[in-house]
Amino acid sequence: MLDNDLKAQLKGYLERLRRPVVITASVDDGDKSREMLELLEDIRSQSDLVTVEVRPDDDERKPSFALSSPGHDISLRFAGLPMGHEFTSLVLALLQVGGHPPKATPEVLEQARALPGRYHFETYYSLSCQNCPDVVQALNLLAVLNPNVSHVAIDGALFQDEVEARQVMSVPSVFLNGEPFDQGRMGLEQILARLDTGAAQREAEKIAAKDPFDVLVVGGGPAGAAAAVYAARKGIRTGVAAERFGGQVLDTMSIENFISVPHTEGPRLAAQLEQHVREYDVDVMNLQRATRLVPAGDDGLLTVELENGAALRAKTVVLSTGARWRQMGVPGEDQYRNKGVAYCPHCDGPLFKGKRVAVIGGGNSGVEAAIDLAGIVGHVTLLEFDDRLRADEVLQRKLRSLPNVAIITSAQTTEVLGDGQKVTGLVYKDRVGGDSHRVELEGVFVQIGLLPNTEWLKGTVELSPRGEIVVDERGQTSVPGVFAAGDCTTVPYKQIVIAMGEGSKAALAAFDHLVRTSAPAPQVEAHVA
Structure with missing residues (x-):
């Protein structure tokens, strides 16, 4: 099932297991069950800590398999063959069930472990979906961390009867306790925010208490990430408020024109962008939608108001809110979104x-x-x-x-x-x-085509007839101290590499603005007659 190169890579990953992993397979006489057993045998052969049990007579979906570890209450299952984009989800699930520490902040991990209630999640994915792994991996991790959470990841193409019965017409589609929960890309933080009703208020209070930033970047796509890195390297207080880190890149299937990288995929590049930003002293505030920009008052500070009611203050702001898919705007489009x-x-x-x-x-x-x-x-x-x-x-x-x-x-x-x-x-x-x-x-x-995410800026900064933020050659907008970069601006050719360059330039321009506006006034010598 797996070629030798993939087996070698898998063996290297499974060396990180800290405790036994038991794979329980539910199979029938079909070809897909045979393929799945081949895959599981390939996995088993790469680590002495992995065992496989076959149960053809249980009531689970077939083919499917569960991952567990003796002495740990974990309910996690894959229905189908998680290859393609989901192979990474399988490898991560094996590692996490096997005790390898997950990559998440301590605050998020603690919130996941403390989540009250019982939750049974089912996620329908497709093997060609680049958005699905984020959801599958987040819910798998939640099931590993919290014994009150169970998760089944289901290949929609293999279980067409379920897809038809539940009218699943867009992936990822998540069901919670048998009822529709959400569709589209979600990370663990987003899922927890939906389930933990007090999380948004706690986050708003925490954000409102933050000290002013020297540079506040609004948006976490390529332009925002580049701006954050360049600002942080100047040693100034830098923050990023992003609705979703990665922006449009998360929805990009294949990237082959990012110079020096012959090929990558959007979600992978988005993860690398966030990792690079977090290597610096940058305050990253994810899941934050900006709703209003207030020009500087007598204190010289700009204000960005957020959807959760909090507000952030900064000496300079870099707007990098990107763009989204343009809609047709015809009757029936909204009604049948994700339903065809x-x-x-x-x-x-x-x-x-x-x-x-x-x-x-x-x-x-x-x-x-x-x-x-x-x-x-x-x-x-x-x-x-x-x-x-x-x-x-x-x-x-x-x-x-x-x-x-x-x-x-x-x-x-x-x-x-x-x-x-x-x-x-x-x-x-x-x-x-x-x-x-x-x-x-x-x-x-x-x-x-695309539509810039700038509606919240109308009446504050100058926008083009297309809704793009008007900027000069330095990324300066019509508002002093406010700069902009990326697909939300009038800069032509909406490309990742251009957005990164523009984000870097905007951060440098913001730093130059800080230097010039904070320089001491010239001394006037007194002359005695």
Whole structure:
């Protein structure tokens, strides 16, 4: 099942086990069960501390396997073969069940251990989803830390009957005690914040008590991380308030144009960004959404108000709030989001195997999504507003060569249709003839560009007609002491490497501003007549 290189890597990881790990397999006579047993045997052969027990007659999902350790109350199970992006989740689960200390702050670990109540989580994932491992790993760790928590990670493509019955149309989808809990990327801190009702208030009180920062970075994507590192290296008091550290990078499948790194994946790069920032004396405040920027008053301090009611003060601010997927803004889109309307073909594509879907958008992102989906789904209809596709010619040639793809240009999507539970089709208007047409399908993947996260800044800093923060060559905004960088600004070409450069420049400009505004006034010599 595993090649020799992967076995060697696994053996190195399993040398970190501190206590026995028991793998209990639930199998039937199917091919997937046989594949799973091969995988488990490969794991067992790499460590004397790992044993495998096979139970074909139990009532668990098949194929699936549980991880436990004698003398420890742990309820953690994988349903399916956790390969692809989830292989890392499996390795981490083995290590954590085996006593290897997890990478989380002591405060978060203590909060997880002290969480009251009983919780049974089920997470549906797809092997191609780069967002799913964060959720699976967070809930696995919670199950290891707290005996009142159990977790099952389920490969949605393998358990299609469950996916259909529970109407799972987006991954990761998490159920708690049999009821829908949440969808999309979540970390352990976010999950605990949902479960521990007093956590938000405690965090707000802690934030409100913080001393002013020399540089406060708002946003934790590539631009924000670079700004934090460059500011901290100047030896000044630096803070980062981020809604989710990593930003859009977390939703990026493959990165092949980050100079000096031939290939990486978004979540991996996001983790490296946060790790690099935390190596410096930076106060990282995660899960914090900014709602208002107040220009400096008589005390010379800027104020950033947060959604939880707290406020942070700083001598300078670097805005790096990034951007998000642009929505169509048509009837039915909000109603059927995650019920057939999706924005990540890599994550959610496997859930539409053999079905009919549409891709909205004929740029590079839309055409690439249509090409990827064509290898999974039954049929793809690509709709482009313009009279021609805007993607690179090489991508267009590939798309047109696929037999299960239809391309419709001059098409304005006007409505997403559904039966109250899931998407059943869409309506588009022919921009040439004016007629409306209905397309019967089960999924709609929206790929029409990005929207800057700057609504909260309207009326405070100058914004372009597109909502981007207007900056000069130094990253300075229209408000003294406020700088900006990354995809939320007017700087062209929204690329990771450009965002990092702009973030670094904004931090250097902020430091220069601090030096100039804090310099002593010139001495005036008195002249005696």
